[in-house]
Amino acid sequence: MRIWNGRIELETRGHADVLDLTAEVERLVAGWGIGSGQGTLFVPGSTAGLTTVEFEPGVVQDLRELLERLAPGGAAYHHDAAWGDGNGHAHLRAALIGPNLGFLVRDGRLVRGTWQQFVLCDFDNRPRRRRVLVQAIGTGHPEP
Amino acid sequence: MRIWNGRIELETRGHADVLDLTAEVERLVAGWGIGSGQGTLFVPGSTAGLTTVEFEPGVVQDLRELLERLAPGGAAYHHDAAWGDGNGHAHLRAALIGPNLGFLVRDGRLVRGTWQQFVLCDFDNRPRRRRVLVQAIGTGHPEP
Amino acid sequence: MRIWNGRIELETRGHADVLDLTAEVERLVAGWGIGSGQGTLFVPGSTAGLTTVEFEPGVVQDLRELLERLAPGGAAYHHDAAWGDGNGHAHLRAALIGPNLGFLVRDGRLVRGTWQQFVLCDFDNRPRRRRVLVQAIGTGHPEP
Numbered sequence: 279m280r281i282w283n284g285r286i287e288l289e290t291r292g293h294a295d296v297l298d299l300t301a302e303v304e305r306l307v308a309g310w311g312i313g314s315g316q317g318t319l320f321v322p323g324s325t326a327g328l329t330t331v332e333f334e335p336g337v338v339q340d341l342r343e344l345l346e347r348l349a350p351g352g353a354a355y356h357h358d359a360a361w362g363d364g365n366g367h368a369h370l371r372a373a374l375i376g377p378n379l380g381f382l383v384r385d386g387r388l389v390r391g392t393w394q395q396f397v398l399c400d401f402d403n404r405p406r407r408r409r410v411l412v413q414a415i416g417t418g419h420p421e422p
Numbered sequence: 423m424r425i426w427n428g429r430i431e432l433e434t435r436g437h438a439d440v441l442d443l444t445a446e447v448e449r450l451v452a453g454w455g456i457g458s459g460q461g462t463l464f465v466p467g468s469t470a471g472l473t474t475v476e477f478e479p480g481v482v483q484d485l486r487e488l489l490e491r492l493a494p495g496g497a498a499y500h501h502d503a504a505w506g507d508g509n510g511h512a513h514l515r516a517a518l519i520g521p522n523l524g525f526l527v528r529d530g531r532l533v534r535g536t537w538q539q540f541v542l543c544d545f546d547n548r549p550r551r552r553r554v555l556v557q558a559i560g561t562g563h564p565e566p
Numbered sequence: 567m568r569i570w571n572g573r574i575e576l577e578t579r580g581h582a583d584v585l586d587l588t589a590e591v592e593r594l595v596a597g598w599g600i601g602s603g604q605g606t607l608f609v610p611g612s613t614a615g616l617t618t619v620e621f622e623p624g625v626v627q628d629l630r631e632l633l634e635r636l637a638p639g640g641a642a643y644h645h646d647a648a649w650g651d652g653n654g655h656a657h658l659r660a661a662l663i664g665p666n667l668g669f670l671v672r673d674g675r676l677v678r679g680t681w682q683q684f685v686l687c688d689f690d691n692r693p694r695r696r697r698v699l700v701q702a703i704g705t706g707h708p709e710p
Contacts, residue, residue: 279423279559279567281602281705283672314425316462316557318604318668322679324620329517332468336501337513344493344514349632356624369625370632377618377682378668380462380522382557384427389555391466394521411677413604413670415559415567415703417425423567423703458569460606460701474665476612480645481657488637488658524606524666526701528571533699535610538665559703561569 282310282317284412290326290400293351294342294371298333299410300395303381304388306412312383315416319379322409325368325402327375333395345371345401368401375399386419426454426461428556434470434544437495438486438515442477443554444539447525448532450556456527459560463523466553469512469546471519477539489515489545512545519543530563570598570605572700578614578688581639582630582659586621587698588683591669592676594700600671603704607667610697613656613690615663621683633659633689656689663687674707 284306288297303319319328331337348371355366379396382389390396400406428450432441447463463472475481492515499510523540526533534540544550572594576585591607607616619625636659643654667684670677678684688694 279425281567283602314427314557316559318670320668320670320677322677322682324618324625324679324682330468330521331517332501332513334501334504336499336504336510337468339500340510340514341517344518348492348636356627357620357622358624360622360624366624366628369620370628373617373619373625373629374518374632374662376520376664376667379520380464380524380668382462382464382555384555384557389464389466391468394466394468411670411672413602413672415604423569458571458701460703473661474612475661476645476657478645478648480643480648480654481612483644484654484658485661488662492636518662520664523664524608524668526606526608526699528699528701533608533610535612538610538612 279417282414286410288408290406290408292400292402292404292406294345295400296338297398298395299398303396307383307388311419312414313386313417313419315383315414317381317412317414320411321377321398325365325372326398326400326408327372327377328379328398329375330394331397332393333397365403368403371401383416423561426558430554432552434550434552436544436546436548436550438489439544440482441542442539443542447540451527451532455563456558457530457561457563459527459558461525461558464555465521465542469509469516470542470544470552471516471521472523472542473519474538475541476537477541509547512547515545527560567705570702574698576696578694578696580688580690580692580694582633583688584626585686586683587686591684595671595676599707600702601674601705601707603671603702605669605700605702608699609665609686613653613660614686614688614696615660615665616667616686617663618682619685620681621685653691656691659689671704
């Protein structure tokens with residue numbers, strides 16, 4: 279059993295920017311030579327989240343519009359009244375989506391659907407530099 | 423420390439079908455003989471999700487109605503306009519609920535509340551055959 | 567590679583009480599001496615959830631108001647009609663937020679943003695005693 283650590287660094291545009299992390303996660307998994315294992319993606323910060331979607335422009339736009347309905351930008355938030363950040367909606371969206379995503383590796387491959395991508399959603403109200411930390415625990419490939 | 427891999431295969435009815443996975447997960451955990459460990463359930467695909475609920479008909483129906491309010495079937499989605507799938511709402515619901523669920527095993531037992539079940543929600547607009555992949559890492563039972 | 571088990575016990579006020587678990591999780595991680603590892607927080611029960619937020623009164627109040635909009639207390643729920651519990655809304659909120667939270671430890675420290683706290687949300691309609699189970703798998707610190 280081994281442990282592997284990596285990170286993905288991204289420049290986002292904020293404002294519910296949705297970025298596809300799949301290729302980077304698969305590159306890490308392949309480079310580490312995991313046979314079978316489980317891992318966690320975690321994004322530090324309270325205005326971003328991680329989930330999976332079919333990463334095509336229609337779904338991405340639908341997701342942005344859903345979150346705009348659930349927690350509209352420009353509504354009255356206690357956070358903004360107290361701190362003047364103007365990103366109260368971003369905090370709510372991030373809490374709903376969650377900062378972590380668990381993943382599995384089986385037979386040397388990241389488990390996912392063909393049209394299922396791992397994405398970072400940056401809900402903040404400005405461009406951000408983000409780090410997504412990636413860790414996996416498992417056995418090497420080929421398995422003993 | 424060991425690693426165990428399993429899978430649960432299900433036929434769903436789609437349309438926000440909610441299926442109880444608890445007995446299958448507990449059967450896997452018991453069969454593997456885990457003493458203490460942590461695991462991940464992951465459903466490949468972008469129109470299904472995993473969470474926990476009290477699996478009784480009232481909560482299940484309430485959950486289906488909540489998701490119908492948040493992302494109504496039959497509303498106008500960019501995904502449907504582009505691809506004609508008619509399941510744009512399913513993609514949104516799945517992204518909210520998330521494709522993964524972490525679990526713990528302590529003293530040889532799956533950690534959960536008495537009235538807390540592990541469920542798969544299939545939001546797609548047709549019956550589907552689904553695989554839920556299950557992996558755990560931990561120590562054998564009884565612990566050394 | 568090692569495995570560590572802990573628990574956090576809390577008295578909540580229910581009614582969407584939001585409690586900061588960060589100091590307790592960091593105390594556990596430091597006490598275990600983890601160098602690099604991943605863990606899971608899991609709350610047994612179907613009316614509570616775990617996520618991260620900036621734990622300041624404004625965000626906490628905004629989150630409570632968001633969940634009141636999404637699944638209002640006092641609305642008509644099938645669960646309440648069948649069981650008379652009056653906490654149908656709590657079940658829905660818990661299913662949305664989810665009962666588990668994955669975390670990472672790197673270089674002996676819990677990975678999180680400066681203003682990002684790990685929180686338990688208790689949505690039940692009465693004060694509750696809650697247990698949050700914490701488990702981590704990883705290597706000791708300093709790493710070999």
